[in-house]
Amino acid sequence: MTASIDTPASRPSWREAMLVYLEPASLRMLALGFAAGLPLLLVLGTLSFRLREAGIDRATIGFLSWVGLAYGFKWVWAPLVDRVPIPLLTRWLGRRRSWLLLSQVGIMGGLVAMALGNPQQGLFAVTVAALVVAFSSATQDIALDAFRIESAVAEKQAALAATYQTGYRLAMIWAGAGVLWLAAGAETAPAVPAATAAATAAASAPVGALYQNNAWMTAYLVMAASMLVGVLTVLLSPEPVPIAHTQPRTPGEWLKQTLIEPFADFFRRYRWQAALILSLIAVYRISDIVMGIMANPFYVDMLYTKAEVAAVTKIYGVIMTLVGAWIGGVLSMRFGVMRILMAGAVMSAVSNLLFAWLAGHGHDVNALILVVSADNLAGGIASAAFIAYLSSLTNIQYSATQYALFSSLMLLLPKFVAGWSGAFVDQFGYATFFTSTALLGVPVLVLVWLAGRMMPVKSGTD
Structure with a gap:
């Protein structure tokens, strides 16, 4: 049948919409969302903090963000993850x-390598390790998105998206705030006794002079x-009921079924x-990715x-993230995804x-x-609305394969544009940069409005 994500056949009550968060599939997605969100900042946002503290210039940091393009090209190997079995495993x-x-083991290995590296002495080694983490993380995303979609009926996907997003955001807090807290606590001696003294010392010291790599090593090992x-969640979770596929009889049929048919x-x-x-x-x-x-x-x-x-x-990040993911999931089920997508x-x-205001406001x-x-x-x-x-x-x-195409496309253009962000800040300053990223959101509003006027979304179970 054909169904619209904005006009469900049977709209759940408020109680039913909230109780779905306690179902086993939702709780599993909370933990797996955490595993998905953990690597992202460690190769992008948190890594940029580490690199800047180590004295790496902003333009280089911006271009190194292209490591994240691995997420933008995951559709290339998504058909293999969709169809090819791993021997024995x-x-x-x-x-x-x-x-x-398999992808989680790759992430852990890459994070250990990033922990043991020192960007002041070998930036290339840290970059290669970050690429390993990004590639493994993108592969995990491919398998996890399929796992999530196959774990519940379409009417419950908004709830699974919300719990997944909650776990994802919690992991980003842990990989952002948590790793900074761990690195600060692992420093061999406080660089300065208080925040005011810290600001004074940082202003007078050369960029990178206060960097302590051992502290970051400890933090990244904890992240691994x-x-x-x-x-543990993967080992304890049931495998979703596999979808029956017609077995190809020739290599040509296999290539068509695996690589071409999902897009067609x-x-x-x-x-x-x-x-x-x-x-x-796309x-x-x-706005968020370029700014981030x-x-x-x-x-x-x-x-x-x-x-x-x-x-x-x-x-505050944890509280508001949980509130936002919960609100996004519940309102998407009650009022339709497109309205919440616009909001x-x-x-x-x-x-x-x-952020532009904060740049002028000061510390x-x-x-x-x-x-x-x-x-x-x-x-x-x-x-939450976008994932649904x-x-x-x-x-x-x-x-x-199809979700990998969508999520890859979501990152490809923003990540490419973000690579020039450091050079833009060097030329025009932070306030102009943040204002420009906000203006990037204007075309998005037009596209959401046009998409909302489309015919009802066609279910993939037709």
């Missing part, structure tokens, strides 16, 4: 869980161990509307200490303007609390 765990476990949350299916279902959908996916998170690369260098240059950034993002796009752009922890809280609330709402929207577009027979 797939027989033991099943198709989805075997790929999840934190991936055990995902490993999407264009057959949406025809000319596919261009609009793909355009929306730019929906551009320079957020941590901004904190360093504004003389916020690791302890200050960690405290603000850990307390999230507006809020994300506006929150970037707050102020209370102001940082306000900005981080608003940013996390907007991000939680937008992400992407999930609704997939055909369950090709869930891994």
Whole structure:
């Protein structure tokens, strides 16, 4: 049948909409969302804080963010994850869980290598290790998105998206605030006794002079161990009921079924509307992603200490992220994904303007609390609605490949543009940069409005 994500056949009550969060599939997605969110900041946002503290210039940090393009090209190997079994491992765990476990081992190994590296002495080695983490993390995303989509009916995908997003955001807090807290606590001796003295010392010392690599090594090793949350969840979770596939008789049929058919299916279902959908996916998170690369260098240059950034993002970031993800999931089920998608796009752009205000306001922890809280609330709402929207577009027979295409496209253009963010800041300053990222959200509003006027979204179970 054909169904619309904005006009469900049977709208759940408020009680039913909230109780779905306590179902086993939702709780599993909370833990697996944590495993998915942990590596992202460690190769992007948190790494940029570490590199800036080590004295690496902003332009180099911006270009190194292209490590994240691995997430933008994961659709290339997604068909293999969707169909190719791993010897021995797939027989033991099943198709989805075997790929999840293999990718998680790769993430842990890459994080250990990043921990043992020193960007001041060997930036190339740290970059290669970050690439390993990014590639393994992108592979985990492919398998996990398919695992999530195949774990519940379409009507419950918004709830799974919300719990997944909650776990994902909690991991980003741990990989952002947590790693800063760990690194600050692992320093051999306090560089300065208080935050005011820290600002004075940082202003007078050469960039990178206060960097302590051993402290970062400890923090990254703890992050590697934190991936055990995902490993244990994979080992204890049931494999989703596999989708029956017609077995190809020739290599040519295998290539067509594995590499071509998932993409052909999407264009057959949406025809000319596919261009609009793909355009929306390509730019929906551009404001947040482009801005995010320079957020941590901004904190360093504004003389916020690791302890200050960690405290603000850990307390207020966690609270507002949970609130945002919960609100986004519940409201998407009650009022439709497209309305919440529009609200999230507006809020994300506006929150970037707050960063522009903070750049002119100066070092102020209370102001940082306000900005981080608003940013996390907007991000939680937008992400929960967007994940539900992407999930609704997939055909369950090709869930891994099609979702990988969508989530890759979501990152490809923003990550490429973000690579120039450091050079832009050097030329025009932080306030102009943050304002520009907010303006990038204007075309998003137009595309969401146009997509909302489309015909009802075609279910992949037709």
